[in-house]
Every structure is written in C-alpha cells, then in structure tokens.
Amino acid sequence: MAPTPEDEVLHRTDAGVSWITLNRPEAMNAVTWDQRERVIALLADASADPAVRAVVITATGRGFCAGADLRGAPATAERVAGDVARMIRLGAQRLITAVLDCEKPVIAAVNGTAAGIGAHLALACDLVIAAEPAKFIEVFVRRGLVPDGAGAYLLPRLVGPQKAKELMFFGDAVPAAEAERLGLVNKVVPAEALEETARKWAERLAQGPTRALALTKQLVNASLDVDRATALAAEATAQELNMTTADANEGVASFVERRTPKYLGR
Numbered sequence: 167m168a169p170t171p172e173d174e175v176l177h178r179t180d181a182g183v184s185w186i187t188l189n190r191p192e193a194m195n196a197v198t199w200d201q202r203e204r205v206i207a208l209l210a211d212a213s214a215d216p217a218v219r220a221v222v223i224t225a226t227g228r229g230f231c232a233g234a235d236l237r238g239a240p241a242t243a244e245r246v247a248g249d250v251a252r253m254i255r256l257g258a259q260r261l262i263t264a265v266l267d268c269e270k271p272v273i274a275a276v277n278g279t280a281a282g283i284g285a286h287l288a289l290a291c292d293l294v295i296a297a298e299p300a301k302f303i304e305v306f307v308r309r310g311l312v313p314d315g316a317g318a319y320l321l322p323r324l325v326g327p328q329k330a331k332e333l334m335f336f337g338d339a340v341p342a343a344e345a346e347r348l349g350l351v352n353k354v355v356p357a358e359a360l361e362e363t364a365r366k367w368a369e370r371l372a373q374g375p376t377r378a379l380a381l382t383k384q385l386v387n388a389s390l391d392v393d394r395a396t397a398l399a400a401e402a403t404a405q406e407l408n409m410t411t412a413d414a415n416e417g418v419a420s421f422v423e424r425r426t427p428k429y430l431g432r
Contacts, residue, residue: 171200176226177208182219182372182431183365184212184270191227194279196235197287202257206264213269219372219431221268222364223291224275231284233305234258258283258315265290266316266387269380271371275364276342277357281305286315289324289350292383295364296342297357302350307337323390324349375413376431 176187186208188195197205205223212218225231234257265272265287274291281303288294288302304321306313313334321330325348333340345351355363371379381404389397408414413429420427 171204174198175201175204175208179218181369182217183368184208184215184218184221186221186223188223188225188231190235191225191229193235194229194232195225195227195284196232197261197283198235199257202261206260209264209268209272213267216376216431218270219374219376220368221270221272222275222368223265223272223287224361224364225277227278228299229278229284230274230276230280230300231287232279233282233284254314258286262286262290262316262320269383270376271379271383273364273368273371275360276300276302276351277360279303279339283315286313286317286320289320290316293367294351295353295355295360295367296345296351297360298342298354299357300342300345300354302340302345304334304337307335372431373429375411375417375427375429377411377413378408378417381408 174188174190176185176189178185186205188197188201188205190196190198190201209221212221261283271293272291274288274294276288276294276296278297278299279301280288282305285302285304304313304317306317317334318330321333324330325333329348340348340350342351342354346354353363385397385400385404388400392400412432413427416429417427
C-alpha cells in the first residue's frame, strides 16, 4: 500500500507539545505536496488547540528536509503566465508563513541536512536546535533557481544582507557549528541528545504564559518590518491584550506573593 500523509508526517501530542515529524527518510525528507499540506494543517491545529502550548518540528533518518519534492502535486494543464508565482504563493510561502504565524512557539530540531525549503522551514522556527552532523544549504543556486520559501526575507534578518548573499550566491553547505556562530542556530548538541534537548525546551515553553509568548513572537517577527512608532504602538496593544489573560494576572500575583507562578496557557 502507498504511504499516507499520516505515515509521511508523524504527529503526537505529549505534555502540551505538538511533535510534527517528517518521515520520508529514504528521500532525506524532501517534502511532498501532501506532506506540506499536513504540516500546515497541524500548525493551524496547534494554534487553535488550548491543550497545545509548544510545537517541535523534526524528522527521521539522516536528513531534516532536503528541499521540495514536487511528485504527488495535483496535475495541472499547460503552464501559463502567473502559474509559477501562484504555485510559490500557495506552496512554499504558505508553509513558511504557517510556521511564522503559528500562535505557539515552534522549535526546529534539525537532525541532518536542511537544504532549500528545508533550510527555510528550520529558520522560520522561533528556536533552532541542531545535531552536530546537521548542515544548512541554500541549494537554489546549484539548480539555477531563485530562492523561495521566504529565504531572501529570513536570511538577511538572521545574518545580515552581505552574509545572506554569500550563502545564496555560492550555495555552500554550512555545518551546524558554523550555523550556530552565524546566528542561524540557537544550540548545537550531539545527535543522540537532540530529541531530549528539544523536549526539555519545548516542555519549558509549554509551562509558560502561552498568550504572552504568542504576542511576543508577533512583536519580534514584525519588528524589522515597521518603523519605531508602529512598533511601539503594537507593543502597547500587546500589553493591553495580554493583561486580560489569566496568566498575566497569575504572573503578577505570584510575584507579589513571592511564589512560583503556575501558568495555564489562558
């Protein structure tokens, strides 16, 4: 029997953490149309489910995600002007936007090669933990292509425009240790410690003030796209919204009462 999307993107929820695992190790987890749609749906579900308070995206085998695998995409008629732009908007860009817009903090646990859209999937996450064998590759230039999946948006914000151009112009592999030095990765760990490290970080986030984290994520993600006045107005609005939450009241009360807060994600 042919594998189903549920086979190729594993999912479980444990201790408030939604674990999304790409599972096509024989293809280095090159992501198919069906996989992409399932990941997008799972991220939307995580946003809407109050029982989910953090997300981990990871993969099986030696690769995190070797890029896009267009096999299995819906058949189309002869290509006409606008088709490629539409495909990118509805495909790679939707996937990356789903990560950026997820209302829960998202951790990438990068077990191996992250190339092309696979690299951008990792870099769109709020925190990135990489196993020592992992590497990141802006592979598009090797194929004569322009980067997609928001790569030219994400990379300059992480490493600056000059370094982003170097990575994209040459397409050289960036080992995990170098990625950490550049600021692409938060932490590098031995391969055997990757899952446990991701679990500890995710469960710590899952015990935090979920709505405050979501608003913080929104503010940081927007910060490089807006002027100071807009950023400060957004900050004030976020504060106003957050102070209506039970967790904000619990945080203030616990400070006054000199006790550890117990956040419920509400």
